[in-house]
Amino acid sequence: xxxxxxxxxxxxxxxxxxPEDLExxxxxxDFPIREGPHTTFVFRGEADSILxxxxxxxxxxxxxxxxxxxxxxWFVTLDLPADSRVEYRFQRVSGAEAEWILDPRNPxxxxxxxxxxxxxxxxxxxKPEWTExxxxxxxxxxxxxxxxxxxxxxxxxxxxxxxxxxxxxxxxLLIVLDGDGYLRYANARTVLDNLIHRREIPPLIAAFVxxxxxxxxxxxxxxxxxxxxxxLVPHLQQEFPIRLRPDDRGLVGAGLGAVAALTAAWxxxxxxxxxxxxxxxxxxxxxxxxxxxxxxxxxxxxxxxYREAPRRVSxxxxxxxxxYEPLIYENRSIVPLLRxxxxxxxxxxxxxGHNWESWRDRLQEGLSWLFPGxxxxxxx
Amino acid sequence: MPLDAPxxxxxxxxxxxxxxxxxxxxxxxxxxxxxxxxVGWRETEPVARxxxxxxxxxxxxxxxxxxGERVGRIFERDPELARAHxxxxxGLLAEEKLYRAxxxxxxxxxxxxxxxxxxxxxxxxxVEEAWKGIVAADRFHIEHQAALWREFRAAFRxxxxxxxxxxxxxxxxxxxxxxxxxxxxxxxxxxxNRLLLLDLAGALSRLPILAWSAGAMVLTRRxxxxxxxxxxxxxxxEFLGEGLSMLPGAAxxxxxxxxxxxxDRQSLRELAGRVAPERAVxxxxxxxxxxxxxxxxxxxxxxxxxxxxxxxxxxxxHPSRDLQPPRKPxxxxxxxxxxxxxxx
Numbered sequence: 001x002x003x004x005x006x007x008x009x010x011x012x013x014x015x016x017x018x019p020e021d022l023e024x025x026x027x028x029x030d031f032p033i034r035e036g037p038h039t040t041f042v043f044r045g046e047a048d049s050i051l052x053x054x055x056x057x058x059x060x061x062x063x064x065x066x067x068x069x070x071x072x073x074w075f076v077t078l079d080l081p082a083d084s085r086v087e088y089r090f091q092r093v094s095g096a097e098a099e100w101i102l103d104p105r106n107p108x109x110x111x112x113x114x115x116x117x118x119x120x121x122x123x124x125x126x127k128p129e130w131t132e133x134x135x136x137x138x139x140x141x142x143x144x145x146x147x148x149x150x151x152x153x154x155x156x157x158x159x160x161x162x163x164x165x166x167x168x169x170x171x172x173l174l175i176v177l178d179g180d181g182y183l184r185y186a187n188a189r190t191v192l193d194n195l196i197h198r199r200e201i202p203p204l205i206a207a208f209v210x211x212x213x214x215x216x217x218x219x220x221x222x223x224x225x226x227x228x229x230x231x232l233v234p235h236l237q238q239e240f241p242i243r244l245r246p247d248d249r250g251l252v253g254a255g256l257g258a259v260a261a262l263t264a265a266w267x268x269x270x271x272x273x274x275x276x277x278x279x280x281x282x283x284x285x286x287x288x289x290x291x292x293x294x295x296x297x298x299x300x301x302x303x304x305x306y307r308e309a310p311r312r313v314s315x316x317x318x319x320x321x322x323x324y325e326p327l328i329y330e331n332r333s334i335v336p337l338l339r340x341x342x343x344x345x346x347x348x349x350x351x352x353g354h355n356w357e358s359w360r361d362r363l364q365e366g367l368s369w370l371f372p373g374x375x376x377x378x379x380x
Numbered sequence: 381m382p383l384d385a386p387x388x389x390x391x392x393x394x395x396x397x398x399x400x401x402x403x404x405x406x407x408x409x410x411x412x413x414x415x416x417x418x419v420g421w422r423e424t425e426p427v428a429r430x431x432x433x434x435x436x437x438x439x440x441x442x443x444x445x446x447x448g449e450r451v452g453r454i455f456e457r458d459p460e461l462a463r464a465h466x467x468x469x470x471g472l473l474a475e476e477k478l479y480r481a482x483x484x485x486x487x488x489x490x491x492x493x494x495x496x497x498x499x500x501x502x503x504x505x506x507v508e509e510a511w512k513g514i515v516a517a518d519r520f521h522i523e524h525q526a527a528l529w530r531e532f533r534a535a536f537r538x539x540x541x542x543x544x545x546x547x548x549x550x551x552x553x554x555x556x557x558x559x560x561x562x563x564x565x566x567x568x569x570x571x572x573n574r575l576l577l578l579d580l581a582g583a584l585s586r587l588p589i590l591a592w593s594a595g596a597m598v599l600t601r602r603x604x605x606x607x608x609x610x611x612x613x614x615x616x617x618e619f620l621g622e623g624l625s626m627l628p629g630a631a632x633x634x635x636x637x638x639x640x641x642x643x644d645r646q647s648l649r650e651l652a653g654r655v656a657p658e659r660a661v662x663x664x665x666x667x668x669x670x671x672x673x674x675x676x677x678x679x680x681x682x683x684x685x686x687x688x689x690x691x692x693x694x695x696x697x698h699p700s701r702d703l704q705p706p707r708k709p710x711x712x713x714x715x716x717x718x719x720x721x722x723x724x
Contacts, residue, residue: 364611368611369611369612372610375607375610376607376610376615377570377594378420378565379566379597380393380395380566380593380594380634
């Protein structure tokens with residue numbers, strides 16, 4: 001057994017535990033068990049095998065759990081940085097049957113478009129307070145505007161206006177791709193309310209846009225880029241008091257949405273002064289065709305072309321990526337290219353995965369760097 | 381007012397509820413009218429009400445100057461001045477960006493030269509020259525910001541325009557009937573901007589003042605912006621521009637414990653050098669400095685930065701005697717890029 005001997009689970013395993021010992025052990029600990037850098041995931045139940053799936057899409061990162069001989073208690077110990085945040089589920093395999101289940105001993109869960117997951121917080125991970133609603137903070141409003149696009153048809157777009165909004169002022173504009181996900185799973189509205197209240201970003205207007213055919217629209221699509229630049233932004237400028245300079249215009253995306261943001265900026269260089277790219281699916285190939293789905297070929301073509309001839313597409317780019325996601329390699333690879341092309345680039349890696357809460361947790365750093373608020377002018 | 385009362389009391393930051401009691405008593409005993417300047421805060425924020433309550437609780441009558449409202453009225457009734465003022469702001473912001481770009485390069489050059497492993501004999505003159513680059517960037521910016529203001533004043537003569545003049549006369553009337561002034565913290569650029577626009581330095585200098593944080597910074601000769609703990613890290617300190625020069629000899633750093641990285645001795649040394657000949661004075665909650673027109677004093681001493689970047693406590697600060705010469709820098713880690721600002 002490679003589990004360090006000083007861990008509680010090792011002591012239990014070595015003691016030849018009775019069912020009563022197991023019960024006592026389960027009652028005495030919070031799960032997963034965090035001991036220094038070691039995190040032990042535990043499951044109790046009959047099965048042929050138990051896997052720990054600790055990435056969003058599960059199987060690729062699944063780890064087999066070990067059974068304490070003579071018992072129905074399974075465990076696996078991982079070394080995780082103390083500020084980690086890991087979403088996971090267990091896969092119980094019995095005969096030909098396999099099912100994903102939540103950790104019944106961990107009350108922390110998170111919901112995203114793919115379902116509900118258990119969450120393991122490292123000893124130093126704290127949910128940022130600016131992601132929570134604060135009763136003293138005024139709330140911005142969300143209204144829906146209808147954009148008639150020549151290329152994508154009619155789109156209904158929720159638009160955030162900040163508390164204290166005045167038609168006589170002009171505001172920076174943030175366009176958020178996968179807007180519903182950011183609102184629903186990353187608390188974007190509350191985050192904007194709080195960051196504006198704390199003066200970490202200026203009051204701004206944010207449009208939350210959603211695709212109808214995500215892969216087709218986000219995978220380096222000329223139509224989508226045209227929708228953003230020729231339909232959406234002019235429409236918003238007519239409907240809302242928005243500043244017109246590119247440096248007051250930002251585009252946000254995660255995963256394939258980050259690709260959509262970067263490719264839109266690439267097709268219309270200088271149009272978006274600020275880009276916030278989270279866990280971008282910047283797939284590329286050095287040799288031969290990509291092994292990923294052919295639907296992503298346009299992305300591969302774009303990233304390969306960008307690697308061949310990097311160019312300045314924006315003035316400031318904030319990138320973030322989780323070290324537990326397979327895209328870390330792609331993100332690390334694109335950063336020097338973006339910098340080479342003369343853009344100001346800030347890149348942050350975090351001990352988290354490809355998920356909405358990780359993207360939520362980076363919004364303070366990313367938005368306040370792209371759109372610095374007046375905080376440093378305030379002296380109480 | 382007692383004859384030996386100080387001309388100004390600078391208190392530490394007021395992060396929670398505002399407490400003025402002891403500072404007010406130093407300025408003079410109640411009763412009396414105290415003019416209050418709270419323009420650094422939005423109207424929706426409770427600071428103005430808290431100041432009024434504090435004054436009333438101490439047996440004094442508050443006289444809010446309502447400078448924000450007045451300036452709003454001035455711009456509404458004198459659109460030409462409003463346009464000119466907006467153009468001035470755009471110019472100030474443009475210069476700020478230019479200054480920031482130049483300053484970043486100057487600081488990086490200075491640190492790069494200082495850390496090169498060559499003989500001191502060869503390095504010293506380069507260090508000296510690189511340091512001059514930082515000082516020159518600061519000085520050039522401060523002078524050019526002042527020049528923009530001078531051009532604005534010369535072209536539009538704001539204090540001679542009827543709308544502004546009427547508001548200003550009303551302010552001077554209130555100040556003339558007041559025993560003291562309270563100037564709160566808040567958005568430092570807004571406070572400075574409004575006081576400069578209304579040209580209130582003369583009227584304010586005739587009264588004892590209790591000020592803190594942004595309000596106190598504006599009263600010094602040059603205002604320095606600083607913050608080492610923004611969500612994305614630290615920024616290089618920048619000069620906002622000239623202040624009202626009512627409190628000489630000190631560059632004020634309120635909430636020093638919260639905003640400055642006091643472990644980063646190299647940056648502190650640079651800071652001390654850049655604000656010279658003023659002395660960098662650190663202020664935290666509970667601090668109280670007195671300015672009697674000649675000298676700064678404080679119970680328990682004044683926390684300042686030595687030219688070497690050490691925090692030292694001095695019993696007094698005599699601007700005419702203690703001004704320090706500009707210092708040379710040496711290496712420290714490169715810091716993060718600076719933030720923007722909403723108004724200069």
